[in-house]
Amino acid sequence: MSRIYLIGFKGCGKTTLGKRIAPDLGFDFIDLDDLTELKYGQTITELYASLGEEQFRQAELMAFMEIPEGRSLVIATGGGFPRWGENMKLLLNSGITVYIEEESKILFERNNNISHQRPVLKGMKGNKLLDHINLLRAEYEDIYKQAAIVYNRHLMSYDELLVKIKSRMIVYGAS
Numbered sequence: 001m002s003r004i005y006l007i008g009f010k011g012c013g014k015t016t017l018g019k020r021i022a023p024d025l026g027f028d029f030i031d032l033d034d035l036t037e038l039k040y041g042q043t044i045t046e047l048y049a050s051l052g053e054e055q056f057r058q059a060e061l062m063a064f065m066e067i068p069e070g071r072s073l074v075i076a077t078g079g080g081f082p083r084w085g086e087n088m089k090l091l092l093n094s095g096i097t098v099y100i101e102e103e104s105k106i107l108f109e110r111n112n113n114i115s116h117q118r119p120v121l122k123g124m125k126g127n128k129l130l131d132h133i134n135l136l137r138a139e140y141e142d143i144y145k146q147a148a149i150v151y152n153r154h155l156m157s158y159d160e161l162l163v164k165i166k167s168r169m170i171v172y173g174a175s
Helices: 014-025 032-040 044-065 087-094 104-112 126-144 158-171
Strands: 003-007 028-031 073-076 096-100 149-151
Touching (some): 003 014, 014 028, 014 158, 032 044, 032 073, 087 096, 096 158, 104 126, 149 158
Parallel strands (some): 003 073, 003 096, 096 149
16 A cells, blocks of 8 residues: 655646546545545634634644555645644655645646636735745745655656656556
8 A cells, every 4th residue: 555645836737736646656646625625524724714724724634544554545634734833744654655746836727717716826816926926935845845756747757757766666566
């Protein structure tokens, strides 16, 4: 059993990459946001608004802890999940972490029209959104860079990423 955790800023492509990479590895895919929404019967935006950040992060962790053991999984976390409490240590100790590094300009383009759906972005637009993305990236970067693999699609091909993940799986005896 193996777990591959995809981490990174909102809009970096965790879900898209996860849906692509899971079948190539022979794994199943889980999106933690989807799992959290299913468990609590509300969207991430609604949960965050009703609970506040601390209780939301606890709810997100509870959903994470319910992911069944015994299956090989690619799991896309929420953007803020690794930086909360001891979550990054939990990820590092229970699977192979892949940080999907993306440029601020691209994150801005992906988040600008949907920022109202991203609780931490609070519906920001334009320069205010770009400044906020840069601020959060600076805040999260040290945590994200602890990942076993840093994947920047501009610097590494998809096939190179697969090779890196598979070599990590061999090193750790994962299957």
